[in-house]
Amino acid sequence: MMRFILPLVIFLVLAGFLYKGLHLDPHEVPSPLIDKPAPAFNLPQLQETNKQFSPAEMKGKVWLLNAWSSWCVSCKEEHPVLMGLAQQNIVPIYGLDYKDKREDALMQLSQAGNPYTLSVMDREGRTGIDYGVYGVPETYVIDKQGIIRYKQIGPVNFQNLRETILPLVAELQKK
Amino acid sequence: MKKLMILLLCLLPTFSYAGEAKDLATDPVLEKRMIGLAENLRCLVCQNESLASSHAELAEDLRREVREQMSKGKSDQEIIDYLVARYGDFVLYKPPVKSYTMLLWFGPFALLLIAVGVLVFQLRKRRQLLVQESELTPEAQQRAASLLNEEDNK
Numbered sequence: 001m002m003r004f005i006l007p008l009v010i011f012l013v014l015a016g017f018l019y020k021g022l023h024l025d026p027h028e029v030p031s032p033l034i035d036k037p038a039p040a041f042n043l044p045q046l047q048e049t050n051k052q053f054s055p056a057e058m059k060g061k062v063w064l065l066n067a068w069s070s071w072c073v074s075c076k077e078e079h080p081v082l083m084g085l086a087q088q089n090i091v092p093i094y095g096l097d098y099k100d101k102r103e104d105a106l107m108q109l110s111q112a113g114n115p116y117t118l119s120v121m122d123r124e125g126r127t128g129i130d131y132g133v134y135g136v137p138e139t140y141v142i143d144k145q146g147i148i149r150y151k152q153i154g155p156v157n158f159q160n161l162r163e164t165i166l167p168l169v170a171e172l173q174k175k
Numbered sequence: 176m177k178k179l180m181i182l183l184l185c186l187l188p189t190f191s192y193a194g195e196a197k198d199l200a201t202d203p204v205l206e207k208r209m210i211g212l213a214e215n216l217r218c219l220v221c222q223n224e225s226l227a228s229s230h231a232e233l234a235e236d237l238r239r240e241v242r243e244q245m246s247k248g249k250s251d252q253e254i255i256d257y258l259v260a261r262y263g264d265f266v267l268y269k270p271p272v273k274s275y276t277m278l279l280w281f282g283p284f285a286l287l288l289i290a291v292g293v294l295v296f297q298l299r300k301r302r303q304l305l306v307q308e309s310e311l312t313p314e315a316q317q318r319a320a321s322l323l324n325e326e327d328n329k
Contacts, residue, residue, distance in 0.1 A: 029219060032263040099232070125236050132261040134219035134233055 031132050031151045038065070038142050039130040043120035046097050046105055053094070053120045055146060062172045064165075065140040066116070066156075067096040067128060070104035072136040078155035079112050085161065086115035091169045095119030098128045098136050141165060143172045202246075209242050212251050216258065216266050225268070 033039075042054045055065075066082065068075040086093055095116035097105045102121060109119075122128055131140065132151075141150040150168055152160060210227045216237075218229035226234050226241075237258070244254050258266050270276050311319065 026222065029265045030263055032260060125233070126240075129236060129240060129261060132263075134262065 028153050033132055033148050036148060038146050038148050041127040043122060043127060046119040046121050053118060059146055060144050062091055062144060062169055063142050064091055064093045065096055065142060066093055067098045067133045067136045067138045069098045069100045069136050070108040074155045075137045078137050081156050082115035083113050092117045097121050099125045141168055205245055209245055213238060215268050217268055219262055
């Protein structure tokens with residue numbers, strides 16, 4: 001009897017691992033920045049280049065930082081979702097225009113609409129490195145104390161917005 | 176005068192080349208050290224390529240970052256810590272020994288121990304069976320003796 005049970009158990013355990021593996025995305029690298037303070041930066045704004053923006057200005061507010069770029073295809077996919085979110089006025093979205101040309105970025109926003117309260121320009125991608133950005137789009141949920149609470153790797157869509165991001169934002173806003 | 180001019184113009188490319196290359200590798204020793212370090216780091220974009228061999232834009236930026244930090248006199252460990260703080264242990268090709276990597280590091284040895292244990296157990300069991308089989312009951316011994324005697328009497 002044991003002769004049959006043991007291989008069956010081994011098979012089931014292996015199948016379990018493989019089934020779980022089907023739903024894991026190896027491109028999603030867990031961020032070590034979760035529950036750590038959002039790295040400081042002081043970058044020129046996309047629209048008004050003579051003005052700067054720094055995350056320190058956002059103390060006391062829950063906000064989203066969305067790394068995007070005009071050359072990024074998945075950003076175009078997530079753009080309408082962000083537009084919808086911006087219209088609802090639930091949480092301010094700030095853009096980190098990652099390794100982009102200013103003209104291209106402005107063109108993109110004038111064509112598809114601008115969901116951002118403002119965007120800053122990270123021309124050389126240094127701020128991106130500080131935030132552990134390795135592929136746009138990436139979105140950070142930052143709380144009132146300036147702590148990163150969540151990182152969405154890849155596009156924001158209606159599902160992750162409804163299931164993860166918005167409940168978290170509501171919870172953080174209550175604190 | 177004209178010849179001098181031509182000579183000067185001929186030399187011009189060498190100067191301009193030096194100017195451009197400066198951005199990449201001012202110092203071959205530093206570049207070698209950078210590549211040596213980057214070979215043990217993983218490119219986040221392509222994942223199965225090292226930071227040294229990847230052509231992804233992020234890898235280029237990270238190599239630039241490593242180069243700059245090296246020229247500022249940072250040690251290899253400081254640079255590794257800098258990258259791990261941003262991208263996690265994932266950037267390391269050799270994962271550190273931590274509570275949640277115990278299985279990764281020691282799992283194979285545990286499996287080996289279990290396998291050796293099973294092997295020893297099975298061998299002992301088999302030897303016991305052989306010993307039992309080789310021991311004959313008194314009746315069987317008598318039969319064997321009589322068979323042997325018959326053989327002798329023939």
